[in-house]
Amino acid sequence: MATDMRAPRVLPFVLAACAAPVALAQQLRTALADTDLVAVAREVGKTAFSDDVELYRLQLVEPLRGARDGQTAAVVVDWPKLSLHNRPAPRQTRLYCLQDATREAQRIGLPDAGGPYYRMSARAGSNPLVGQDLAADPILRFARTLVEAERGAAPADTANTLAAMALGQDAVVRLEATRLFAERPLLRARLSPPQWSDLLGRTSGESADIDYKIALAELCAEQRLDGTVDALLVGLGSVKDPAYARTVGRLCAFLRGEDAADPLLQRLQTTGDQPTRAALLLAVGATRTGKALDALLQLKQRAVDDAAVDAALQEHGSQRAKDAVLRPGKDGKKDGGDKDGGK
Amino acid sequence: MAPAAVPDASTYPTPLILRMKRTADQRFPWLLAATLAAALAAACGGGGGGGGDGVPPRLVGAAFAGIGPTPLQNDLLVLSCSEDVTAATGTAVGTSVLTLSSGNLGTGCVVQDQPTTRSVRLRLGSGVSFTPGVTTIAFAPTNNVIKDTSGNFGTGTDTVVIATSDGAAPTIGNLTLNAIDGILNGTGPAGGTLQVPQNGWNIDVAYADTGAPTPLGVDATRTQITASVAVGSSSGSQPPGANLTPFLVPVIATSTAARWTVPASTTFGTGPVTLTVTVVDGGGLQSSPATFHLTVHAWTDALRPFETTVNSQQVWLLETTRDIESFTTSPITGGATINIVTTPNGRADWLDILFVLGLQSTTPIANVIGNQNSNDIVLQRFQAAILSNLGTLYTGTNVTFTFTQPSGSFGSNSSVLYASLGYSQICLGGSDNNSGVDILGVAQLDPNNQRQNNDCLLESPNNVRLGVFLHTIADDGLGPPAVSSFRQAFNLFAPAVGGTPIGNQSGDDSRLTGATTDTRSSRLDSAISGLARFVAVVLAHECGHSMGLVMNGAMPVGLYGGDPVNFPGSTDGHIRTQSLFPSGGTNVMSPQLSYDLATDSHTAFNSLNIAYLREQAFYGN
Numbered sequence: 018m019a020t021d022m023r024a025p026r027v028l029p030f031v032l033a034a035c036a037a038p039v040a041l042a043q044q045l046r047t048a049l050a051d052t053d054l055v056a057v058a059r060e061v062g063k064t065a066f067s068d069d070v071e072l073y074r075l076q077l078v079e080p081l082r083g084a085r086d087g088q089t090a091a092v093v094v095d096w097p098k099l100s101l102h103n104r105p106a107p108r109q110t111r112l113y114c115l116q117d118a119t120r121e122a123q124r125i126g127l128p129d130a131g132g133p134y135y136r137m138s139a140r141a142g143s144n145p146l147v148g149q150d151l152a153a154d155p156i157l158r159f160a161r162t163l164v165e166a167e168r169g170a171a172p173a174d175t176a177n178t179l180a181a182m183a184l185g186q187d188a189v190v191r192l193e194a195t196r197l198f199a200e201r202p203l204l205r206a207r208l209s210p211p212q213w214s215d216l217l218g219r220t221s222g223e224s225a226d227i228d229y230k231i232a233l234a235e236l237c238a239e240q241r242l243d244g245t246v247d248a249l250l251v252g253l254g255s256v257k258d259p260a261y262a263r264t265v266g267r268l269c270a271f272l273r274g275e276d277a278a279d280p281l282l283q284r285l286q287t288t289g290d291q292p293t294r295a296a297l298l299l300a301v302g303a304t305r306t307g308k309a310l311d312a313l314l315q316l317k318q319r320a321v322d323d324a325a326v327d328a329a330l331q332e333h334g335s336q337r338a339k340d341a342v343l344r345p346g347k348d349g350k351k352d353g354g355d356k357d358g359g360k
Numbered sequence: 361m362a363p364a365a366v367p368d369a370s371t372y373p374t375p376l377i378l379r380m381k382r383t384a385d386q387r388f389p390w391l392l393a394a395t396l397a398a399a400l401a402a403a404c405g406g407g408g409g410g411g412g413d414g415v416p417p418r419l420v421g422a423a424f425a426g427i428g429p430t431p432l433q434n435d436l437l438v439l440s441c442s443e444d445v446t447a448a449t450g451t452a453v454g455t456s457v458l459t460l461s462s463g464n465l466g467t468g469c470v471v472q473d474q475p476t477t478r479s480v481r482l483r484l485g486s487g488v489s490f491t492p493g494v495t496t497i498a499f500a501p502t503n504n505v506i507k508d509t510s511g512n513f514g515t516g517t518d519t520v521v522i523a524t525s526d527g528a529a530p531t532i533g534n535l536t537l538n539a540i541d542g543i544l545n546g547t548g549p550a551g552g553t554l555q556v557p558q559n560g561w562n563i564d565v566a567y568a569d570t571g572a573p574t575p576l577g578v579d580a581t582r583t584q585i586t587a588s589v590a591v592g593s594s595s596g597s598q599p600p601g602a603n604l605t606p607f608l609v610p611v612i613a614t615s616t617a618a619r620w621t622v623p624a625s626t627t628f629g630t631g632p633v634t635l636t637v638t639v640v641d642g643g644g645l646q647s648s649p650a651t652f653h654l655t656v657h658a659w660t661d662a663l664r665p666f667e668t669t670v671n672s673q674q675v676w677l678l679e680t681t682r683d684i685e686s687f688t689t690s691p692i693t694g695g696a697t698i699n700i701v702t703t704p705n706g707r708a709d710w711l712d713i714l715f716v717l718g719l720q721s722t723t724p725i726a727n728v729i730g731n732q733n734s735n736d737i738v739l740q741r742f743q744a745a746i747l748s749n750l751g752t753l754y755t756g757t758n759v760t761f762t763f764t765q766p767s768g769s770f771g772s773n774s775s776v777l778y779a780s781l782g783y784s785q786i787c788l789g790g791s792d793n794n795s796g797v798d799i800l801g802v803a804q805l806d807p808n809n810q811r812q813n814n815d816c817l818l819e820s821p822n823n824v825r826l827g828v829f830l831h832t833i834a835d836d837g838l839g840p841p842a843v844s845s846f847r848q849a850f851n852l853f854a855p856a857v858g859g860t861p862i863g864n865q866s867g868d869d870s871r872l873t874g875a876t877t878d879t880r881s882s883r884l885d886s887a888i889s890g891l892a893r894f895v896a897v898v899l900a901h902e903c904g905h906s907m908g909l910v911m912n913g914a915m916p917v918g919l920y921g922g923d924p925v926n927f928p929g930s931t932d933g934h935i936r937t938q939s940l941f942p943s944g945g946t947n948v949m950s951p952q953l954s955y956d957l958a959t960d961s962h963t964a965f966n967s968l969n970i971a972y973l974r975e976q977a978f979y980g981n
Contacts, residue, residue: 051798067821096823100801100902100905101799101824102951116796124820136796138797199841200694235844239841258944259944260943263944268843305879305886307879
């Protein structure tokens with residue numbers, strides 16, 4: 018029970034901090050809200066309770082929410098033979114989002130005195146490494162803002178702080194804050210027109226961080242902000258990324274319903290360069306509307322071997338669209354259908 | 361006029377082994393002895409510089425370069441060989457050295473120089489006479505001029521056509537096995553050495569030719585593949601350095617790439633191996649050699665994922681009968697949440713979730729096709745799509761999935777010996793026991809797939825609830841924002857967010873048969889296929905764990921799992937290789953999945969994960 022099974026992996030994990038990607042923290046906000054204990058903590062030991070169960074001891078460095086009076090440590094229950102995604106990293110100081118595991122501890126037969134017991138949230142990004150300066154760490158500032166909001170901080174103050182984070186430079190935090198606004202209608206109701214203007218401008222202007230651009234686009238669409246469709250289309254001029262093009266189509270469908278493809282098709286008529294045309298066509302397909310399908314099938318009849326049209330039909334996903342891509346022509350090649358159509 | 365389009369020596373890089381030795385000598389004199397020993401061992405083994413002590417060099421290309429199409433005195437002829445060769449500058453070369461099918465090399469033909477370690481350039485003599493593109497050339501039995509580094513003079517019956525050079529040797533851009541990407545094949549920053557079985561794997565070569573005015577392109581049939589170890593073949597043991605292409609099966613050969621498979625009749629010796637590959641272009645010029653280091657390991661039952669001695673394939677039962685709970689929904693701001701009721705309701709839990717999502721109706725339309733009602737048809741399409749997606753994700757593997765119970769049973773065992781049962785199973789279930797940790801799926805980790813796994817267990821003192829949890833998918837998906845991909849797919853159908861279930865709207869029957877095509881029918885198709893795809897990817901991920909993915913550590917210890925330094929975003933038992941996937945897609949064994957990631961058509965197993973599943977690479981010792 019007291020055997021330390023820790024592998025000597027401190028250095029790689031320390032180095033990992035420098036390489037942490039932005040897309041990982043996509044659900045930190047959810048874990049911060051849903052779990053029982055949120056704390057900055059450091060793993061200080063690991064013991065094997067049985068062949069199937071290991072216990073990680075965490076020393077709480079800064080409890081943010083849910084700590085019991087005088088609590089200085091927590092024990093994370095883990096099943097090393099199972100494909101659980103998040104496990105405490107040896108000797109590192111991280112933000113932990115922990116779920117009470119009293120029920121599991123009783124089932125396993127862990128002694129009450131050895132607890133309190135927790136499980137780690139499986140949410141992506143819910144166990145980020147934090148910097149040495151805890152006060153300045155941007156992820157911890159984000160976490161503290163949410164904790165304070167839960168404790169009754171003025172909503173307007175919370176919204177202002179998060180808006181600044183959503184428009185800020187930290188890639189992880191701005192993504193989390195932007196998505197949080199999209200998920201919290203009451204919170205985003207506190208945003209001022211200038212803040213919305215900034216967010217809309219960033220939606221069309223962001224060209225490097227695609228996940229962030231998509232999150233901004235979703236936020237503006239969720240708010241049904243005037244000018245969102247135009248901003249989405251402008252964004253396609255500089256970003257041809259398929260994931261973003263899909264988002265544009267999907268959000269146009271959300272905002273315009275059956276007419277979703279109209280502005281995209283209009284833009285298509287004045288677009289000369291092939292990458293932008295392909296992105297627009299993909300967005301048309303991603304609207305998944307009947308009108309979009311009709312338009313794509315017409316294009317398919319005119320240009321049998323147009324890869325961009327085929328990709329758009331695949332994106333549409335309906336059976337007719339798929340059939341149009343797969344249907345063989347008279348010469349055995351794939352064909353969109355009526356040979357005379359559109360001539 | 362000087363002959364045109366003749367490659368200069370500067371265009372032929374020095375072979376890697378020699379450059380490495382020189383660098384080591386200069387920077388670390390105390391390493392000299394060890395370096396020399398290693399270089400000698402490599403040379404004797406045929407690695408890097410090629411050649412073996414018992415294998416004489418062979419001609420693999422002859423490139424004529426002259427001022428016109430017809431050879432004249434002082435024009436040049438470059439001979440490319442199968443290994444490193446030497447020939448003294450100024451030595452006369454006549455019929456005793458080289459044999460032409462017609463004509464001759466001219467009086468006074470001499471060795472001018474060596475543009476590369478594998479080639480010799482001749483200056484043609486007076487009265488030279490041959491026809492480029494027609495005349496063939498070979499080493500004469502009495503050759504005493506061109507020899508390999510071990511002193512073997514080029515001999516043999518191999519003849520090559522003298523081609524007209526395009527002026528530039530082809531280049532090899534990539535040499536790998538099983539199309540495994542550089543960051544996963546041992547050449548990347550994560551290090552390691554690929555471990556493969558004695559046969560059954562592929563050699564992939566990517567190349568280019570940039571001659572002028574028109575590149576002649578690589579002639580894949582003249583590719584030379586040698587190994588630093590003896591290789592068993594249908595014609596007996598091939599010594600180190602022997603060209604192995606006659607004993608490999610060509611799979612593809614295009615203008616830019618070629619693949620050969622090592623068939624069962626060809627067997628590599630175990631241990632460290634260096635493959636050396638060169639390609640020859642249509643003008644007779646040969647590339648610099650490319651090398652690849654690997655480890656060959658004999659199969660053992662413990663290491664082989666899918667040994668076929670008892671089970672011809674790995675079967676996975678997708679078990680769908682778990683009924684331990686039911687579900688209700690509640691509105692939340694901007695969406696809905698799914699509440700878990702911990703009592704069974706006589707219907708499988710995963711089906712309950714399909715009702716929540718509106719893919720099933722409490723009042724289905726009867727007799728839509730034959731006696732199948734709308735629920736039956738949706739279910740049929742959903743399950744078929746799951747199997748189809750799994751089939752695609754596991755393409756080329758010896759793994760199949762079924763919803764039909766095979767013979768035998770696990771009883772209460774969490775796993776059994778691989779050979780003692782014909783299948784593994786995973787439960788398609790409802791919730792993860794309301795653990796609050798939001799799990800899409802949990803399975804047993806089974807290194808090397810040594811056992812048949814029962815990933816249908818409920819919670820016990822030894823484990824948490826296993827399976828794939830549709831409740832997590834749906835509960836997360838029905839939450840805000842309404843613009844999310846998931847909500848866009850299911851807003852139309854899920855009653856909890858204002859939708860009308862499939863089967864409850866007039867015309868849904870004809871939408872299901874394809875007779876009616878409108879936006880709802882498109883959305884219906886997308887909802888079924890989207891959820892099926894997400895479930896299939898999660899199933900593929902969890903079943904992957906129970907077949908040995910993704911062992912921590914660099915090859916051959918593991919499959920680079922748990923290395924967030926070299927593969928950012930990876931966690932214990934998982935690997936995220938985002939750079940290998942187009943935007944929107946991800947590795948199936950990435951530690952995080954979402955509806956968007958899972959439904960992207962680019963999402964797949966990374967090249968090493970799929971090679972492992974195809975038994976073309978494996979880990980352990």
